[in-house]
Amino acid sequence: ExxxxxxxxxxxxxxxxxxxxxxxxxxxxxxxxxxxxxxxxQAPRLxxxxxxxxxxGVPARxxxxxxxxxxxxxxxxxxxxxxxxxxxxxxxNWPLTFGGGTNVEMK
Amino acid sequence: ExxxxxxxxxxxxxxxxxxxxxxxxxxxxSTSWMSWVRQAPGKGPESLGNIKGxxxxxxxxxxLKGRFTISRDNAKNSVYLQxxxxxxxxxxxxxxxxxxxxGGGWYHAYWGQGTLVTVSx
Numbered sequence: 001e002x003x004x005x006x007x008x009x010x011x012x013x014x015x016x017x018x019x020x021x022x023x024x025x026x027x028x029x030x031x032x033x034x035x036x037x038x039x040x041x042q043a044p045r046l047x048x049x050x051x052x053x054x055x056x057g058v059p060a061r062x063x064x065x066x067x068x069x070x071x072x073x074x075x076x077x078x079x080x081x082x083x084x085x086x087x088x089x090x091x092x093n094w095p096l097t098f099g100g101g102t103n104v105e106m107k
Numbered sequence: 108e109x110x111x112x113x114x115x116x117x118x119x120x121x122x123x124x125x126x127x128x129x130x131x132x133x134x135x136x137s138t139s140w141m142s143w144v145r146q147a148p149g150k151g152p153e154s155l156g157n158i159k160g161x162x163x164x165x166x167x168x169x170x171l172k173g174r175f176t177i178s179r180d181n182a183k184n185s186v187y188l189q190x191x192x193x194x195x196x197x198x199x200x201x202x203x204x205x206x207x208x209x210g211g212g213w214y215h216a217y218w219g220q221g222t223l224v225t226v227s228x
Contacts, residue, residue: 032210032212034209034214036152036215042220043202043204043218043219043220043221044152044215044218045218046214046215046216049209049210049214050209050210050212053209053210055209055216087151087152089152089214089215091212091213091214094166095154095168095169096154097154098151098152098153098154099151100150100151101151
């Protein structure tokens with residue numbers, strides 16, 4: 001099972017700032033890593049697939065990068081609606097696993 | 108518009124059973140892989156298993172085998188999760204999700220609103 005470790009657990013930023021979220025895998029998911037956004041009381045929403053591809057309708061301020069075991073989600077300039085919890089997920093092998101999440105909160 | 112609506116959650120005693128349902132609309136259900144995902148309070152999501160559009164393939168999280176069963180009824184546009192021998196650690200919000208193919212693999216592209224299962228005496 002691939003274990004995903006996300007850091008930091010909490011990121012306190014202001015609107016307009018840049019957010020950089022990290023996801024480290026216990027073994028390489030071969031680039032097959034996604035990112036989800038979850039707001040309170042809502043289901044997760046797919047943002048990024050296969051490390052760097054934005055899902056339909058996702059704003060360009062969201063970008064993903066990385067390879068091997070280290071991946072990054074970057075939000076270039078935080079909008080008020082971006083404050084949420086973000087999870088990475090690998091789909092390289094079964095079971096599909098998620099990280100523990102990074103809470104992006106407003107400073 | 109893709110819609111997934113779960114139901115069947117509630118309070119159940121340890122050792123009890125529960126059957127969750129998810130009704131889908133707005134897409135071709137019979138050709139879609141469907142998953143069940145749960146999220147315990149304050150934790151990340153956990154993919155429990157999925158089922159192919161025609162029901163011919165089903166995959167489970169190893170730790171659940173024998174207790175949870177996924178099935179579907181394409182005539183009713185529904186997917187089910189039968190949960191037996193429930194334990195406290197099964198307490199979570201349970202989501203159904205449609206899996207879409209991205210880049211040759213599958214992600215949980217659409218999610219329902221979830222149904223809460225609480226296992227407690």
